[in-house]
Amino acid sequence: MIEKTATIASRVGLHARPASIFADAAGDLDAEVTIARLGEPVEEAVGADSMLALMSLGIEHGEVVVLRTDDDSVADALDALVLILETDHDA
Template identity: 50%
Template sequence: MATRTATIASSIGLHSRPAAIFVEAVEDSGLEVEIGRVGEPTVDAGSILGVMALGARNGEVVELTAEGPDAEAVLDRLVELLNSDLDAE
């Protein structure tokens, strides 16, 4: 299982547009990805409702996990997204 941490850079956190961009990237990966605050329960990163319900705010650290082919590369791309201000794009 591959694991990465990321800091939420979007000013409104993982809400609305940033969450939709992130979830679309997860779905495009074809892998099952989980996201959550470090040490807390995770949610399905491919679920817009799950990601928004997580309530991750700007500056918070989240942990991503995935299994499968190219999981390391997929998580690297997802971390790049979360470390970017998705509100500005």
């Protein structure tokens, strides 16, 4: 399993706009990627390609999340997803 962490940079957290941008990018991958708060059990992670699931997490500015995938072929793509989360889309 590949894991990457990211700190949410958008000032109002992972709300509609950043969640949509992130979910669209995750949905373009040919692998399943999940997201959860750092420290939460793997079972509580949600699909990164679902905007509604992302918003249901209620993740706020400054929180750290973990992205996970079992597909080694998308390891580099996870870096791009981290960059999306660590960009302030509310600026």
